[in-house]
Amino acid sequence: MRAFRPLNRSLRAAFILAFVGLVISGCKPASLPDATSPAAQLYVSRCGNCHVPYPPHEMTAAMWDTQVTMMETKIQAAGMRPLTSEERASILDYLKRNAGTE
Numbered sequence: 001m002r003a004f005r006p007l008n009r010s011l012r013a014a015f016i017l018a019f020v021g022l023v024i025s026g027c028k029p030a031s032l033p034d035a036t037s038p039a040a041q042l043y044v045s046r047c048g049n050c051h052v053p054y055p056p057h058e059m060t061a062a063m064w065d066t067q068v069t070m071m072e073t074k075i076q077a078a079g080m081r082p083l084t085s086e087e088r089a090s091i092l093d094y095l096k097r098n099a100g101t102e
């Protein structure tokens with residue numbers, strides 16, 4: 001019986017770690033498509049500082065056009081650096097490529 005104790009203890013530790021890991025990963029915001037691509041990172045850095053970056057599939061391509069224009073007003077109102085035309089194009093391209101269809 002004694003010999004099993006260390007095993008039980010490490011098993012219990014493994015279960016606790018697995019459970020904590022599940023809870024933590026379950027609470028993470030949904031990960032973005034192509035999260036490591038330069039366009040996704042630009043999106044997070046320019047569109048994820050006032051709110052979490054919205055998942056691209058939540059809007060259609062046409063809605064993204066409108067949203068980005070509206071957000072440019074917010075960016076300006078907040079006194080943040082405006083999007084350059086390259087940033088705007090790259091972000092919109094990323095959003096539209098991964099946009100929803102309805």
Ligand code: HEC
Pocket residue numbers: 046047048049050051054067068071072074075078080091
């Ligand atoms: C200066 C802060 C700020 C930045 C930067 C910003 N947003 Fe927003 N965003 C807001 C606020 C505030 C709202 C809340 C809705 C409102 O007031 O219209 C919002 C709401 C949204 C919504 C939800 C609108 C809805 O109808 O539910 C989307 C989508 C969005 N932002 C996308 C973006 C995108 C894309 C970018 C990058 C181009 C961006 N945001 C950058 C402030 C910001």
